[in-house]
Each structure stands twice: as C-alpha cells, then as structure tokens.
Amino acid sequence: MEKDITYKIIVCAMKVHNTSGNGFQEVNYQRCLAIELQKEGIDFQREVEQEIYYEGHNVGTRRADFIIDNSIVVELKAVIKLEDVHLAQAKNYLTAYNFDIGLLINFGATSLEYKKVFHNRLSEQYKKSEAKFSELKNDQNVNSTPNNTGYKNSENSKI
Numbered sequence: 001m002e003k004d005i006t007y008k009i010i011v012c013a014m015k016v017h018n019t020s021g022n023g024f025q026e027v028n029y030q031r032c033l034a035i036e037l038q039k040e041g042i043d044f045q046r047e048v049e050q051e052i053y054y055e056g057h058n059v060g061t062r063r064a065d066f067i068i069d070n071s072i073v074v075e076l077k078a079v080i081k082l083e084d085v086h087l088a089q090a091k092n093y094l095t096a097y098n099f100d101i102g103l104l105i106n107f108g109a110t111s112l113e114y115k116k117v118f119h120n121r122l123s124e125q126y127k128k129s130e131a132k133f134s135e136l137k138n139d140q141n142v143n144s145t146p147n148n149t150g151y152k153n154s155e156n157s158k159i
Contacts, residue, residue, distance in 0.1 A: 005042065005068060005069060005072060006072065006101065006103055006116060008040055008042060009037070009042065009068060009072070009074060009103055009105075010103070010105075010114055011040075012033060012036035012037055012039075012040055012042070013033060013036075013105045013107070013112055013114065014112055015036055016029060016032040016033050016036055016107070017029075017107055017111075017112040019032070020032060020107075022078070022107060022108050022109060022110055023108075024078060024107070025078060026065075026076050026077060026078040026107070028078075029076055029078055029107040030046065030065055030066075030076055033066070033074075033076070033105075034046060034066075037066070037068075042068060042069070043068065043069050043070075044066050044067065044068045044069075044074075045066070045067045045070075046065065046066055047063045047064075047065065048063060048064055048067045048097075049061045049062070049063050050062055050063070050064070050093075050096045050097055051096075052096055062092075062093065062096060064093045064097065067097070071099055071100070071101070072099060072101050072102060072103065073090070073093045073094055073097055073099050073101075073102035073103075073117075074102065074103045074105065075089060075090045075093060075102065075103070075104050075105070076105050076106075076107065077104070077105070077106040077107070077108060078106070078107045078108040079106060079108040079109075080108050080109060081106075081108075081109060081113075082104065082106045082109075082113050082115070086104060086106075087104060087115065087117065090102050090103075090104040090115075090117045091117055091119075091120070094117060094118070094119040094120075095119065095120070098119075099119065100118065100119045100121075101116065101117070101118060101119070102116075102117040102118075103115070103116060103117065104117055
C-alpha cells in the first residue's frame, strides 16, 4: 500500500517540478502539490500540528507539510541541495507522528530530489533481517561448496 501511494506522491511532485521549475518558495510548491494530490484523489492534510515531547514534557509543536492517508509524512524543501539536517528533520517527524514512512522532497534543485525515509524502528528491523540473511547465505556457502566433480555437495544440480 505505502509503495503505491509513495509512488503516486512522487509522480505528483514531478508534475509540479516539471511545470513550475525550481526557484520558488517552499509554500508555492506546497500549494501546487496540494492541487496535484487532490486531482489524483489522494487523501491528505496540510500543516498538521504535532506536539513534541522530551522525557514526557511537552516542549513545543512542529508541523509537517503533508500527512498522507494518515500514515505518511511528506516534508518539502526548496533548497539548492538536500543536506543531512533535512533528512534528520524528516526522520524526527516520523518519530513525532509515530509513522513508519515518509518522503523528503526538494523542489529547489534543477532536477526534483526525493528520498524515502523510514522510522528508526524499521531501520533496526531491516538491519536484523539483513544480518539473518547474511548468516543464511554464509551457511549455504559452507554447506554447498563445489567438489571436484563440478556438482554441489548433497545436490545433483550442475553449478
């Protein structure tokens, strides 16, 4: 589901960038993207305020540019080049809104830039599954080494 909707969001952003080009303020791209999302029938909210907590204390609020289908944060930029601080901001929104997936979209470059961002808990799950995959791969390499006949041990399939 998220793959399909993130794809549609990126297509809408590409249309905005191809039509408008770069050089406008972020708010202009936000308004244009809202028009495209609406035309595509994508459910969204703009500038949704979210409280930020530190050790249980409310320390302020933030507003993500878009919340899509009440599950995806979209943060827009209109800068020459995306930097690590922009990525960190998008990841922090995922934590604040407790969403798994977000998009960071930059309209300021000559070509549209976008990054799909994942909540840290998903990053940890990904790392764990990658480690398990590596273990399985290593086990298969040890248990299926070719012998001098050109066949794998314990199998009759040619390598």
